[in-house]
Amino acid sequence: MANRSLLAELYHLLLDSPVKSLVYIVVALIVYNVVKIAALAIYNLFFHPLKDLPGPKLAAASESYRDWYILKGSLVYQELELFRKYGPIVRDGPNSIMFADPQAWKDIYGHRTGGKPATIKSIGIKPAHEGHEMLEFIPSEEEHGRRRRLYMHAFSDQSIKKQEPMLIEHVNGLVEKLRAVTAESKEPQDLVKWLHFCTFDIMGDLAFGHGMGMVGTATYNPWVAAIIGSFRAFAISFVLTRYQPFAFLMKYTYLGTFVQKAVDEHRRFAQTKVDERLESDVDRPDIWGLVMAAGPDKLPSRWAMHEDGMLFMQAGTDTSSTLLCGLIWWLLKTPEIFAKLQEEIRSNLGDEITLEKLARLPYLAACVEEGLRIHPPAPPGFNRKAPPGGIAVCGRFYVEGTEFAIPVYATSHYEGNFALPDEFRPERWLGDSRFASDKKDASQPFLYGPRNCIGKNLAYNEIRLILAKIIVNFDLELDAESKNWMPHAVYGLWAKPPLWIKFTSRD
Numbered sequence: 001m002a003n004r005s006l007l008a009e010l011y012h013l014l015l016d017s018p019v020k021s022l023v024y025i026v027v028a029l030i031v032y033n034v035v036k037i038a039a040l041a042i043y044n045l046f047f048h049p050l051k052d053l054p055g056p057k058l059a060a061a062s063e064s065y066r067d068w069y070i071l072k073g074s075l076v077y078q079e080l081e082l083f084r085k086y087g088p089i090v091r092d093g094p095n096s097i098m099f100a101d102p103q104a105w106k107d108i109y110g111h112r113t114g115g116k117p118a119t120i121k122s123i124g125i126k127p128a129h130e131g132h133e134m135l136e137f138i139p140s141e142e143e144h145g146r147r148r149r150l151y152m153h154a155f156s157d158q159s160i161k162k163q164e165p166m167l168i169e170h171v172n173g174l175v176e177k178l179r180a181v182t183a184e185s186k187e188p189q190d191l192v193k194w195l196h197f198c199t200f201d202i203m204g205d206l207a208f209g210h211g212m213g214m215v216g217t218a219t220y221n222p223w224v225a226a227i228i229g230s231f232r233a234f235a236i237s238f239v240l241t242r243y244q245p246f247a248f249l250m251k252y253t254y255l256g257t258f259v260q261k262a263v264d265e266h267r268r269f270a271q272t273k274v275d276e277r278l279e280s281d282v283d284r285p286d287i288w289g290l291v292m293a294a295g296p297d298k299l300p301s302r303w304a305m306h307e308d309g310m311l312f313m314q315a316g317t318d319t320s321s322t323l324l325c326g327l328i329w330w331l332l333k334t335p336e337i338f339a340k341l342q343e344e345i346r347s348n349l350g351d352e353i354t355l356e357k358l359a360r361l362p363y364l365a366a367c368v369e370e371g372l373r374i375h376p377p378a379p380p381g382f383n384r385k386a387p388p389g390g391i392a393v394c395g396r397f398y399v400e401g402t403e404f405a406i407p408v409y410a411t412s413h414y415e416g417n418f419a420l421p422d423e424f425r426p427e428r429w430l431g432d433s434r435f436a437s438d439k440k441d442a443s444q445p446f447l448y449g450p451r452n453c454i455g456k457n458l459a460y461n462e463i464r465l466i467l468a469k470i471i472v473n474f475d476l477e478l479d480a481e482s483k484n485w486m487p488h489a490v491y492g493l494w495a496k497p498p499l500w501i502k503f504t505s506r507d
């Protein structure tokens with residue numbers, strides 16, 4: 001009865017004075033949120049099981065601490081600051097801990113033995129169709145392992161050997177085009193753009209059965225431009241969907257519709273391309289050719305191939321081109337190191353450059369490894385959760401649901417792991433005694449364990465090939481405008497500004 005009269009009163013209030021009641025509703029919502037946030041902060045700071053771990057109080061009190069830095073694009077630098085201030089284990093959120101200790105790679109991401117449960121991958125974004133996830137976002141370890149095994153052969157050394165002529169043809173195309181463009185104009189070229197063209201052309205060939213034709217036309221395919229242009233919007237919308245009323249309002253805003261449209265178009269394009277490739281009769285050693293050769297009973301489902309075709313294009317393009325941009329920038333900033341690398345490459349390869357010859361060059365290998373350490377293409381942490389029953393990490397037990405991550409950039413720049421961490425020193429990978437105390441296994445740019453990068457081998461070969469072909473064919477000079485190219489923002493991936501480089505053909 002009392003309830004009914006209260007409801008009746010509210011009803012009358014709403015009808016009598018809609019503006020006044022709207023104000024009441026807004027004030028009530030604000031008060032509710034403030035009380036909720038304050039109560040949670042008190043619990044997180046004084047009663048939470050992680051309360052004794054070092055870290056900033058604001059981070060312990062609220063998720064918003066990390067979100068603020070994600071929105072600013074500076075989370076990776078902030079994570080490094082925190083390690084420098086608090087040491088290798090930091091509570092960086094109410095329920096999350098980040099580690100810079102290399103042992104944590106094994107404990108959090110490593111293969112499980114003796115029936116121990118694995119940590120759970122925190123997916124973060126909801127897949128388009130539940131149960132129809134791309135490989136990277138399959139929640140179950142068993143199912144992920146099953147799908148991944150169907151692709152392992154396509155990324156093996158044997159398969160890369162078969163793909164070598166195609167890789168060389170694409171990189172030769174890049175060299176020829178750069179030669180032609182720089183013969184016409186002595187203006188510096190944007191390396192970010194050229195390496196996007198080349199890596200997307202290569203991956204298009206491997207994942208869709210034909211290149212994207214971007215090196216040839218020297219222009220971004222609109223689909224590729226949309227992928228690259230949406231990184232920042234993705235990161236921002238990812239954060240905003242954690243907060244009401246933004247989550248609710250997102251679908252009515254430009255940002256929300258932009259992100260949704262980008263995802264839908266990306267998916268449609270990839271589906272069409274994968275279908276065209278699967279239905280064509282050609283016999284070629286691209287990813288689908290190699291997967292199909294294993295026999296019809298070893299094929300993923302059609303929807304899985306659609307999703308994974310899209311994943312290969314996302315995961316295997318900007319990453320390799322970012323590494324090459326970062327590495328070349330560092331080489332041009334350290335002329336004595338660059339001279340040593342030029343000498344090794346120009347005097348050891350003979351007339352024909354092959355992947356096998358490149359894999360045998362020790363200084364090249366050290367430069368690539370150091371490039372991956374100092375400029376990891378996927379720089380944030382990849383979150384995992386403690387499984388039912390909890391788990392021990394670096395000797396301490398954590399209860400079910402605790403969140404962990406090893407932030408890739410911050411861990412490989414932390415003084416506790418590497419001497420002179422902000423300097424580009426390939427010698428550290430060649431046994432130089434000045435770096436004897438380096439914890440080399442702290443640098444894991446491809447991640448660690450059963451969910452690490454399936455394209456690691458391909459990436460190493462592609463990176464060595466592109467770098468060597470550029471060095472053999474051109475002298476390079478960093479344009480004054482790009483002297484301070486680093487540091488720049490990160491929105492999940494590096495938001496690379498143009499990298500202006502002057503190319504002079506050696507012919």
Ligand code: HEM
Nearest residue numbers: 135136312315316319320377378445446447453454455459
């Ligand atoms: C320097 C280049 C590259 C770097 C640094 C890199 C890094 C990574 C990282 C950190 C992950 C783990 C992501 C996660 O757990 O969510 C990953 C996964 C993955 N990468 Fe790469 N990647 C590179 C190149 C490539 C290439 C060339 C391909 C080829 C298609 C590729 C395909 C994949 C795939 C399919 C996954 C998901 C694997 C799984 O969940 O089992 N990546 N990569």
